Amino acid sequence: MSLRNSRPFLAWRAFAAAWRWSPGSACQICATWQRDAVCGTCRQRFRHAGHRCRCCAVSLVGLNEVCGRCILRPPAFDHTLTAFDYAYPWDGLITRFKFSGACELAGPLADLMSDALWTAAEQTGFEPPDVLLPVPLSAARQRARGYNQAWELARRVGPALEVPVQARWVERVLDTPHQTGLPRAERLLNLRGAFAVTAAGRAGLTGRRVAILDDVMTTGATLDALAATVRRAGATAVQSWVLARTVSDDAAP
Known part of the structure; x- marks a missing residue:
């Protein structure tokens, strides 16, 4: 025995x-x-608590609820919740999780994200979404990495927050170049036509309030492109849930 x-x-x-x-x-x-x-x-x-733009979650100084960029060019998502800034020590953990095969960090990071989102939701009082969508990777990128970090977070955060997770309602149909170091305009150009809604998604998204989950928001271009895609498919409201928000658009992971 x-x-x-x-x-x-x-x-x-x-x-x-x-x-x-x-x-x-x-x-x-x-x-x-x-x-x-x-x-x-x-x-x-290291929780990096502070006043953030209601729309894109960038840190703000003063009492404004929305940053200047979101006022001038509102993104396709309505609201963003983040666990912390993309800064020490979280940037190192996320880099290991995302690029070094440390998938075992998914559980601890998802726990931190769930706790932070619960707190943020209680403070802002907004209604929870009907469904949570992890940002998809292209097939080639997922084969190279071995897993989709957004899915690894979403499949843990969704149950913790009692929000159903759907990983097959949207897909990435273009294997776009890495976004690291690119300005927002080039990121948006890269992502044009990158996402599509599946047949199941077209049936399921109509009239739904959606949250899109990703690991890091830098310029918001990826989340903006996906949010626009699900809105065209009939989603009535779109939130962004991210593990970390960069301090500025230049601090790309």
């Missing part, structure tokens, strides 16, 4: 599950040994 099938091991596992206990791990930021992947001290210390 293997250790994992032994009676003492099975009893220990049942006890741990019942009490939601885990043997602990080193905090991914400060390396303190504790229960969670990111300790409570680091969550509080």
